[in-house]
Amino acid sequence: MGKKPTMTFRLGDDFYDKLAGLTEQLITDGFKLFEKEFANIDTFYKKALADKSKRTDHNFRRNPKEMYLLEAVYYQVMDRVNRIAFNEAENTILILPDCLSLMKDKCQRKRTRLGKVCTRCVPNCQINKIMQIADRYKLTGYFSKRALTEQIEKIKKGKPSLAVIGISCLLTLASGMRSAKEAGVPSRGVFLNFTGCEHWADKPFPTETAIERVKTILEEKYGVPDSSS
Numbered sequence: 498m499g500k501k502p503t504m505t506f507r508l509g510d511d512f513y514d515k516l517a518g519l520t521e522q523l524i525t526d527g528f529k530l531f532e533k534e535f536a537n538i539d540t541f542y543k544k545a546l547a548d549k550s551k552r553t554d555h556n557f558r559r560n561p562k563e564m565y566l567l568e569a570v571y572y573q574v575m576d577r578v579n580r581i582a583f584n585e586a587e588n589t590i591l592i593l594p595d596c597l598s599l600m601k602d603k604c605q606r607k608r609t610r611l612g613k614v615c616t617r618c619v620p621n622c623q624i625n626k627i628m629q630i631a632d633r634y635k636l637t638g639y640f641s642k643r644a645l646t647e648q649i650e651k652i653k654k655g656k657p658s659l660a661v662i663g664i665s666c667l668l669t670l671a672s673g674m675r676s677a678k679e680a681g682v683p684s685r686g687v688f689l690n691f692t693g694c695e696h697w698a699d700k701p702f703p704t705e706t707a708i709e710r711v712k713t714i715l716e717e718k719y720g721v722p723d724s725s726s
């Protein structure tokens with residue numbers, strides 16, 4: 498008699514009931530916990546649904562509050578699952594969002610083969626501040642390209658043992674981490690504290706992130722750098 502195959506998972510009859518219960522609980526608890534952080538999402542969503550203009554990002558803007566929560570949890574799970582592989586990878590790069598640049602259209606970023614890089618044109622720009630932390634570990638940061646998986650794959654060709662720190666908004670960080678996974682690269686990430694790009698604001702403005710978290714992730718991996726370096 499042949500050996501029975503091992504099932505990686507096997508769903509019982511009650512699986513969907515259990516999943517529905519878990520989801521209900523997560524949404525109820527999540528909305529309560531993030532009441533303050535998510536306070537304006539419903540209004541934005543309703544406006545986005547009612548917007549009949551010809552803009553091309555309706556689909557992106559039309560996300561109910563549940564999706565923000567889901568993407569936040571997805572990020573948290575991936576950040577947790579990736580932690581060991583991230584810390585063990587030899588090289589680290591940062592993938593940065595356009596909207597964090599203080600000078601917006603006047604940003605002096607420079608094109609390179611693997612993506613645009615910050616030239617440190619103004620001291621108060623958060624990207625400049627993040628790159629000053631990255632400098633202590635001799636790390637490079639690239640602005641994210643639309644084809645993120647391809648960008649990371651290309652960088653990986655020169656650095657086969659690679660990990661990435663991504664900075665992005667609540668709705669896009671986890672998807673960026675999935676792109677890194679597709680490229681075979683473990684990632685960790687930090688959220689933008691709020692949105693400011695053209696998808697969300699009529700007049701785009703620079704965003705901000707928790708720079709301390711970038712520092713903490715790097716210190717966990719490399720230790721506290723020598724202050725003389």
Ligand code: SF4
Nearest residue numbers: 600604605615618622
């Ligand atoms: S400091 Fe860097 S990211 Fe910020 S505006 Fe200047 S070149 Fe752009």
